[in-house]
Amino acid sequence: MARALPTPALRPLLPADVPVLAAIFTASIEELTGDDYSEAQQQAWMDAAETEEFGKRLTADLTLVATLDGSPVGFASLRGNDHIRMLYVHPAVAGQGVATLLVDALEKLAGGRGVQSLTVDASDTAQGFFAKRGYIAQQRNSVTMNDEWLANTTMKKTLGAAQ
Structure with missing residues (x-):
């Protein structure tokens, strides 16, 4: 008999999470962004997880x-x-609704x-994911990480009463 897939749950960041979240950050960049960024760009981006600043960014925000x-x-x-x-x-777990669950929660919190x-x-x-959720591109950006230029797009979504 087939077993149902576990349902994702949400919780606040715990200090002990920082190393495992750094590993998720790195794996996500390494395995999911290769069609959009060069290996050098990916490495520069992943290097951010190896700094003390990574944990500080997580704890400074609502994570x-x-x-x-x-x-x-x-x-x-x-x-x-x-x-x-x-x-x-x-x-x-990409494509299994985890990102949707996370962004739904942030949108509800913000609303x-x-x-x-x-x-x-x-x-x-990630631009296509956000576009499907109603985020609209506002401007293109170039950011420098470890002497590599990476592009991203500032996107905005107006939150409705349903949030």
Whole structure:
């Protein structure tokens, strides 16, 4: 008899999560962004997980952790009340609704705080995901990481009463 897949759950960031979230961050970039970024760009991006600043960014923001059977499989963070700063899902669960669960929760939290719109600086890889959710491209950006240029797109979604 087939066993049902576990349902993802959400919880707040715990200090002990930082190393496993860094591993999810790295695996996500390494395995999911190769069609949009060069190996050098990916490496420069992944190097951010190896700094103390990575943990500080997670704890400074409202960071939610998605879990399956109690193990972290993804995370997303909200900077202030209106900017999705990070959204990363382990490649093993990509396409299984984990990112949707995380962004749904951030949109509801922001809406509950009275925010009218949310922004995100979406990677080229994530842009389609956000577009399907009603985020509209506002501008292209170039950011430098370890002497590599990476492009992303600032996108914005107006939150409705249903949030």
